[in-house]
Amino acid sequence: MTIAMATGTHIIYADNAATTFPKPPEVLTKMIEVYTKKGVSPGRGSYDLSIEAENLVDGVRRQVCTFFNGDDPSRVVFGYNATDALNLIIQGLIEPGCHVVSSCLEHNSVLRPLHYFLQQGVIGLDLVSFDSEGFIDPGDVAKTIRPETRFVIINHGSNVVGTVQPVEQIGDVCVERGVPLILDVTQTAGIVPIDMQKWGVSAIAFTGHKSLYGPTGIGGLVARAGIDIRTTRFGGTGLDSRSLVHSQSYPQRLEAGTINILGVIGLSAGIRYVEGRSLNRLYQKEMVLTRRLRDGLSAMEGVKLYCARSLKNHLPLLLCNVEGIDPEQVSTILDGDFGIATRAGLHCAPLVHEGLGTSPKGAVRFSFGLFNTPEEIEKILQAMEAISRSQRTT
Numbered sequence: 001m002t003i004a005m006a007t008g009t010h011i012i013y014a015d016n017a018a019t020t021f022p023k024p025p026e027v028l029t030k031m032i033e034v035y036t037k038k039g040v041s042p043g044r045g046s047y048d049l050s051i052e053a054e055n056l057v058d059g060v061r062r063q064v065c066t067f068f069n070g071d072d073p074s075r076v077v078f079g080y081n082a083t084d085a086l087n088l089i090i091q092g093l094i095e096p097g098c099h100v101v102s103s104c105l106e107h108n109s110v111l112r113p114l115h116y117f118l119q120q121g122v123i124g125l126d127l128v129s130f131d132s133e134g135f136i137d138p139g140d141v142a143k144t145i146r147p148e149t150r151f152v153i154i155n156h157g158s159n160v161v162g163t164v165q166p167v168e169q170i171g172d173v174c175v176e177r178g179v180p181l182i183l184d185v186t187q188t189a190g191i192v193p194i195d196m197q198k199w200g201v202s203a204i205a206f207t208g209h210k211s212l213y214g215p216t217g218i219g220g221l222v223a224r225a226g227i228d229i230r231t232t233r234f235g236g237t238g239l240d241s242r243s244l245v246h247s248q249s250y251p252q253r254l255e256a257g258t259i260n261i262l263g264v265i266g267l268s269a270g271i272r273y274v275e276g277r278s279l280n281r282l283y284q285k286e287m288v289l290t291r292r293l294r295d296g297l298s299a300m301e302g303v304k305l306y307c308a309r310s311l312k313n314h315l316p317l318l319l320c321n322v323e324g325i326d327p328e329q330v331s332t333i334l335d336g337d338f339g340i341a342t343r344a345g346l347h348c349a350p351l352v353h354e355g356l357g358t359s360p361k362g363a364v365r366f367s368f369g370l371f372n373t374p375e376e377i378e379k380i381l382q383a384m385e386a387i388s389r390s391q392r393t394t
């Protein structure tokens, strides 16, 4: 869908890995409709409407729990986004002297909290690297686990190279070694079915505004029974207000302050939207576009693609560079001359670009969502051909 902007111009939006845009009208309509009727503070009042709002939020906890195949809806905790949830998990699990295993594919929302505690001398940290196609070897995870390893935390789907990690095998390793596996499903939720129980995943962090097609400002975590995350922020929960001790039952244990009920409504509508259209069908459609772009770009002189040889276990996103031009400049030309919105740079995942050899300037990322069309891919290919040709002839 070519999107008409308020300025009268049109854009081809290929930055869906940052946030999906536009949101389905059904989601936006539902948000207004339900918030208009029930937008009060859930769980804080004894009047009927407040109880209804609480029931609504609890219903969405059940929906999210089922969607990820968690085992207890009360262990679905709402926060602002994946960064927020990852901070809750990481800060609530680490103990002085513990060791953490993670990977070079992580986003800064994992790397920065871990690095902070490493610098403070609180934790030991090992990062598993990825192969030339962007995959982690579960055997490397096994080799890195130590007796004092508190948890393994892995990015399920890379926001830079698009690879989806073999989490089932990583889960087997973690279960065998008795170490909780935490999964950052920010990029995969809504694209790839996620099965926490089957994969042996102890907790996930998700965000609402990417492929779940909800708004920004809502995300959260799902924790399995058997993993306890310490409270690291404190405040009102609507429970036991006389006590100065923060409520320790889930989900209040990890929630403080008034919940983003508008976001919860949007998240629920977004999940319903993608589930109603079949995740697999949406994924296949987006991968047809991704494959066409991959084939076109790989045949193009002067364009280099990363980790896209096989698009098996891959998200609908591609990373590339045009030889001789800075990625930032390519992205600016795509926008200014062709009306194509992409994301250039390091994508908040500096170690991926170090591993690819694309640091410090990074690369250009195209990422697709359910409103992109085959015609848009042809226009992107024409634009990239024009950019690479102009570079070759100057």
Ligand SMILES: Cc1ncc(COP(=O)(O)O)c(C=O)c1O
Binding pocket: 017, 018, 081, 082, 083, 084, 107, 109, 155, 157, 158, 159, 184, 186, 187, 207, 208, 219
């Ligand atoms: C893999 C990954 N993890 C975490 C995040 C952070 O998500 P949010 O900005 O919604 O907190 C992102 C955002 O792009 C991401 O791609």
